[in-house]
Amino acid sequence: MKDLSNPRPQLITRQFTLVWALTFITFFAAFQLFPTVPLRLRELGASLAESGRFLTLFTLGSALGALFTGPLGDRVGHRRLVVVSATLFAGFLGAYALLPTRWGFYALAFPHGIVWSGLLTATMASLAHVLPDERRADGLSLYGLASPGGVIVGPLLGLWIQQTWGFAPIGWYLAVLFLLLAALATTLPKDHAHGRAEGFQWPNANVLMPCLVLFCVALGYGALGTYTAQEALALGMPLPSAFLSSMAVGMVLMRLVMLRRGFGKRPIRKLPAMLLGAFAGLALLALLPGGTVRHVVSALLYGAGYSMMHTLINAKLLESVDPKRRGSAFGALLFAFDAGIGLGSFSLGWTIGHYGYRLGWGLGALAMIVALPLAIRMSRD
Numbered sequence: 001m002k003d004l005s006n007p008r009p010q011l012i013t014r015q016f017t018l019v020w021a022l023t024f025i026t027f028f029a030a031f032q033l034f035p036t037v038p039l040r041l042r043e044l045g046a047s048l049a050e051s052g053r054f055l056t057l058f059t060l061g062s063a064l065g066a067l068f069t070g071p072l073g074d075r076v077g078h079r080r081l082v083v084v085s086a087t088l089f090a091g092f093l094g095a096y097a098l099l100p101t102r103w104g105f106y107a108l109a110f111p112h113g114i115v116w117s118g119l120l121t122a123t124m125a126s127l128a129h130v131l132p133d134e135r136r137a138d139g140l141s142l143y144g145l146a147s148p149g150g151v152i153v154g155p156l157l158g159l160w161i162q163q164t165w166g167f168a169p170i171g172w173y174l175a176v177l178f179l180l181l182a183a184l185a186t187t188l189p190k191d192h193a194h195g196r197a198e199g200f201q202w203p204n205a206n207v208l209m210p211c212l213v214l215f216c217v218a219l220g221y222g223a224l225g226t227y228t229a230q231e232a233l234a235l236g237m238p239l240p241s242a243f244l245s246s247m248a249v250g251m252v253l254m255r256l257v258m259l260r261r262g263f264g265k266r267p268i269r270k271l272p273a274m275l276l277g278a279f280a281g282l283a284l285l286a287l288l289p290g291g292t293v294r295h296v297v298s299a300l301l302y303g304a305g306y307s308m309m310h311t312l313i314n315a316k317l318l319e320s321v322d323p324k325r326r327g328s329a330f331g332a333l334l335f336a337f338d339a340g341i342g343l344g345s346f347s348l349g350w351t352i353g354h355y356g357y358r359l360g361w362g363l364g365a366l367a368m369i370v371a372l373p374l375a376i377r378m379s380r381d
Contacts, residue, residue, distance in 0.1 A: 052227065053106060068331070213371045
């Protein structure tokens with residue numbers, strides 16, 4: 001008999017839908033930018049290895065910036081930080097459309113990454129305060145459909161526009177999109193239920209292990225956005241965005257499965273299995289023969305494991321972090337993840353440029369295995 005005296009809290013509210021939409025639009029726009037900027041840099045004279053420097057500088061700015069924008073959002077308010085960050089993001093996108101040399105992209109990438117960190121940490125911290133405590137894992141899994149949803153469509157549209165009309169239209173229309181995003185963000189709640197932090201605070205030590213896991217994962221992930229489309233074009237594949245779009249499909253399918261099955265009382269116990277799944281996908285990308293089928297199969301497996309790692313780690317943090325310091329905690333996670341992306345894009349990009357794509361994918365897979373003992377320890381803690 002159904003217990004009517006203790007109903008489950010409502011998950012999909014207006015505020016939750018708004019935060020979900022903000023994240024979808026952010027990733028829908030960003031993943032038109034990430035695969036097309038390297039191609040624009042190649043047009044401007046960059047080598048294959050050099051084309052990864054934009055993402056390296058961008059993520060370096062995001063990583064370092066997250067250490068400050070996370071606590072800043074706790075201090076000044078997350079809604080204000082989202083609005084300001086989205087407006088500045090639009091300015092950078094418009095500037096990219098005008099740049100005639102590749103050095104301009106490199107100069108803007110670092111401060112652009114700082115703004116990106118403010119947008120992500122403030123949005124994630126806002127989510128933490130619209131989810132009912134009893135349904136955090138379910139809410140995070142449903143929310144996690146927003147970013148892969150954007151990733152599915154973004155690369156397809158961005159690469160099509162770039163190949164049809166060039167890069168400049170992407171910058172212009174994305175700039176307008178982020179101005180609309182800033183306007184939408186003004187309807188977020190002014191403050192959250194726990195109030196603002198009274199000072200500029202760094203995250204607690206319990207964030208260290210999750211940060212190390214995401215750092216190792218990001219080393220391999222860092223090269224995927226820059227180089228999978230370039231490998232596809234080099235192989236003559238009909239769909240250059242096959243890996244990124246298939247990865248996002250894998251992310252969505254796994255989240256739908258987990259929403260149906262549930263996470264149990266201790267969701268973090270599933271982290272090692274998800275890590276092994278993502279490792280297997282990247283290893284197949286390095287080892288399987290062929291082109292399109294290899295990209296699709298490996299991406300589906302990689303995306304299925306990769307997407308849930310963020311959900312499980314975020315759910316763990318929400319249980320253990322002071323609500324007034326959630327911005328700083330998510331900032332630390334973003335620092336670790338983006339530092340890994342930047343280092344991976346640079347180092348694996350150098351490897352790919354000198355020794356080929358497959359060795360780069362293989363080294364990325366090996367980096368993920370380093371995180372397995374840490375994931376096992378977290379699952380038992």
